[in-house]
Amino acid sequence: MEKEGPMVQKVLCAGLVGLAASVSNADIASFGFTDLNGSFDATSMVFTAVAFTGGEGSTAGDVTRFAEGGGSTANFDSGFFGGGSLANVEIFIEVSNVLGGMADGAGSFVITDADGDTISGDISGTWFAGSMGFVFMNGDTTNVLFSRNSIGNGNFDGPSGGSFDIDSLVDTYFGALSLLLRTPSGVGFFNADFTEVSTQADGLIVPGPASLALAGLGGVLVGVRRRR
Numbered sequence: 001m002e003k004e005g006p007m008v009q010k011v012l013c014a015g016l017v018g019l020a021a022s023v024s025n026a027d028i029a030s031f032g033f034t035d036l037n038g039s040f041d042a043t044s045m046v047f048t049a050v051a052f053t054g055g056e057g058s059t060a061g062d063v064t065r066f067a068e069g070g071g072s073t074a075n076f077d078s079g080f081f082g083g084g085s086l087a088n089v090e091i092f093i094e095v096s097n098v099l100g101g102m103a104d105g106a107g108s109f110v111i112t113d114a115d116g117d118t119i120s121g122d123i124s125g126t127w128f129a130g131s132m133g134f135v136f137m138n139g140d141t142t143n144v145l146f147s148r149n150s151i152g153n154g155n156f157d158g159p160s161g162g163s164f165d166i167d168s169l170v171d172t173y174f175g176a177l178s179l180l181l182r183t184p185s186g187v188g189f190f191n192a193d194f195t196e197v198s199t200q201a202d203g204l205i206v207p208g209p210a211s212l213a214l215a216g217l218g219g220v221l222v223g224v225r226r227r228r
Contacts, residue, residue, distance in 0.1 A: 028173055028205040031111060031119070033061030033076065033089050038181045038199030040095070042192055047105070049091040049179065049199040051081035057198060059089065063111060063119065063156060065164040074113060074158030085114040086151075087159035091179070091201065093123060093137070095190050101129035103190055105137055109177065109203075114157040116149040117166060119205075123177055129189040137179040144173040144205055175205040 036059050037052035051059040060078040065071070080087050093107035105127050110120040125139020146169040148154045154167040181199040183189075 026207055027066055028169065028175075028207060029063060029065045029119075030202075030204050031061065031063040032200075032202045033059055034198075034200050035059050035078075036089060036091070036199040036201060037195075038197040039195040040190060040193060042190070045095045045190070046107075047091075047093045047095055047190075049089075049181075049201065051076075051087070051089040053079050053081045053083070057196075061089070061201075062158065062162075065156070072164035073162045074156050074164065075160040075162045076158055077160035080159040083159060085159040086112055086116045087114050088112040089201075091123070095127065098190050101189060103127040105139060109141070113155075113163075114159040115153060116151040117154070117156055118145075118147045118149060119156070119166075120145055120147065121173075121175070125177070127190070133183045133185070133187075135181050135183055135189065137177075139177045139179075141175040141177050141203065141205070144175055146173075171207070173205050173207060174209050175203060177201065177203040 033051075035052065035057050036049040037057075038047065038049045040047045053059070058078040059076070059081055061076045062073050063076075064073040076087060076089075089111050091107065091109045093105045095103050095105055097104045103126070106124045108120065108122050110118055112118050121141040121144035123139045123141055125137050127135060127137045129135055146156070146166040148167060154165065155163040156166045157163040179199060179201050181197050183197065184194050187194050
């Protein structure tokens with residue numbers, strides 16, 4: 001998987017794309033993953049980011065339920081994918097209306113825990129072309145569901161430890177999602193295929209529609225995804 005330089009990696013791991021939102025005690029959960037395997041098919045105009053295991057590029061992250069729900073974190077350590085559990089991260093976004101350095105994006109995401117329970121939702125937002133090949137997306141998430149599957153146990157279990165109850169999360173939720181990647185040299189803004197591009201994702205899940213300002217590139221960018 002194509003990797004950025006050390007300074008870029010450090011910034012990404014610090015949460016270069018963050019959710020600039022005022023997080024209240026009523027908010028449900030947050031999630032973040034680094035080094036998803038990003039690819040784009042210029043024929044179908046679909047961008048995909050999925051969990052990956054392969055040396056330094058292995059996906060890692062976590063999902064945290066905030067204090068009102070127990071304040072627990074499900075951990076997805078580097079190398080979790082393919083490690084004998086069902087854990088996975090899948091993001092699919094159709095890219096449309098590419099004009100200059102902006103484009104529309106609409107799709108879905110699914111985060112699967114160690115035994116098959118899921119967090120899923122729809123995504124709608126805007127892609128932006130940054131400098132030096134960086135591309136980022138700010139999006140809203142709707143129809144977010146915490147689902148206990150037939151083989152799951154009603155807890156969202158991290159493949160690397162940690163869990164929290166999801167049986168009490170019976171409503172349909174909302175939120176926001178940010179993505180960041182850097183296209184390979186010679187590839188423009190969604191004008192050609194690319195594969196194996198390190199992609200970072202951060203999300204926040206809230207009880208109802210909220211005005212969530214998402215941080216973009218430029219200046220000092222701070223991720224505010226936080227645990228309580």
